Amino acid sequence: MNNRIRQSYEGAAAATGLQLDEAGGVVYGNRGGYEMILYPANANYPYMLTIEVSVQRQAGPLTKDEAKSLRRAAKPIARAAQNGRVVRVQLKNQANPRKFAENVAAAVTALETFLHEQGFFNVCRACGKPGPAVSCIVSGAPMHLCEDCYRQIEQNKTLEQAHKEQKKDNVAAGAVGAFAGSLAGVVCIILLSRLGYVAALSGVIMAVCALKGYELLGGKLTKKGIVISIAVMVVMTYLGDRADWAIVAMSSLGLDFFNAFRLIPDFLSEGMIDAGSYWGNLALLYVFVLLGAVPTVMNAVRAKRAENLTFRLGSGAVTR
Ligand SMILES: [Zn+2]
Incomplete structure (x- = not known):
């Protein structure tokens, strides 16, 4: 207060x-x-x-x-x-x-x-x-x-x-959940980019879905879960963005998707893809991932704290 x-x-x-x-x-x-x-x-x-x-x-x-x-x-x-x-x-x-x-x-x-x-x-x-x-x-x-x-x-x-404190999160299942959630973010990155939208929404969806995915399959969102979810987000955002560029390269160069995806670093070094736009776009995505992740994590922490608060008013026993 x-x-x-x-x-x-x-x-x-x-x-x-x-x-x-x-x-x-x-x-x-x-x-x-x-x-x-x-x-x-x-x-x-x-x-x-x-x-x-x-x-x-x-x-x-x-x-x-x-x-x-x-x-x-x-x-x-x-x-x-x-x-x-x-x-x-x-x-x-x-x-x-x-x-x-x-x-x-x-x-x-x-x-x-x-x-x-x-x-x-x-x-x-x-x-x-x-x-x-x-x-x-x-x-x-x-x-x-x-x-x-x-x-x-x-x-x-x-x-x-x-009972709740005893219950541990299932890290492996949680990681799978975070991965599954992050796929929603990847789909968004690719679809919204086709429609010509800025990446804001994709980043937020990536963060929220990865964290919720961990919580859903892992049982609860622990500190370890947050770290794992963030690692998944970082990797998947990179892969999603690279896939997005691969789709662009694929259609303009007549390559298949996997070759285009593999060759992205070459396209960058040869200047076929403008390095400024490539890294700028990725950086922007990461900013939006962060914007989605911070309130989601804070809400989870706040909700957990409120859930644990049971006391008589005036007892002065609990401080926030
Ligand atoms: Zn009563």
């Missing part, structure tokens, strides 16, 4: 009387008897918060008209809906940092009033047991659970995690 976001969230916490949990990146706490968690539904939009409560009432779930009236109750509210026992109120993106705390507080107050008026009460999201719940993060997702359900889930998570 960067400084600016933390300051904004601290401001929102102060304005609402709730608390900030830095490890979870959320604001949470009790407002007028309702346990609430405020979090960004998409980490890329930290100023677009969702307020989540786990509630029920005798009269059944929130109706569409009620959701509409809740939306009208405070300007910052974009929409409200109930899904199972969870009511989520999505706020508009708060572009103005000075108004952030004020707008969030207005939405929280409107929600609190609404829940009171409509006779909602707190329940456990999982089993529906009424009463105050544990505010927690389960596999990266904020939620409200009763003590029993939370303990059960925490226990299962610990077992599951131990």
Whole structure:
């Protein structure tokens, strides 16, 4: 959590009387008897918060008209809906940092009033047991659970995690997967080049498919898997590009594909292929492979980290 976001969230916490949990990146706490968690539904939009409560009432779930009236109750509210026992109120993106705390507080107050008026009460999201719940993060997702359900889930998570860590990736199968994935990249390099497109897409597809291929067949994407996938990408990008030139040479010189492919270095040294375009094109491809590989690897690491995050809010046990 960067400084600016933390300051904004601290401001929102102060304005609402709730608390900030830095490890979870959320604001949470009790407002007028309702346990609430405020979090960004998409980490890329930290100023677009969702307020989540786990509630029920005798009269059944929130109706569409009620959701509409809740939306009208405070300007910052974009929409409200109930899904199972969870009511989520999505706020508009708060572009103005000075108004952030004020707008969030207005939405929280409107929600609190609404829940009171409509006779909602707190329940456990999982089993529906009424009463105050544990505010927690389960596999990266904020939620409200009763003590029993939370303990059960925490226990299962610990077992599951131990099992997952024990499980090794199958390196040979993973390498085959990376190779198979990289073939998609090679096909793209050749096809898109025929259509006269720049190599951007081919490079990205090469990277994403090789990494996904490793994960799919190897079981999981480990550090070793990333290194192997990158080696496969480097080699296959070179071969794909060379095959692309071979196809050009083949048609203009009347050679078969394998001879053309084999003779590429000769064509280069004899100046029949312009060395500048050849190496320039290859370098460009590598840049796009890199552009595809970096976010794919980062997403995999981030998703894995989120998957392993299960803790009580306010426990301060986990830091990111
Ligand atoms: Zn429960």
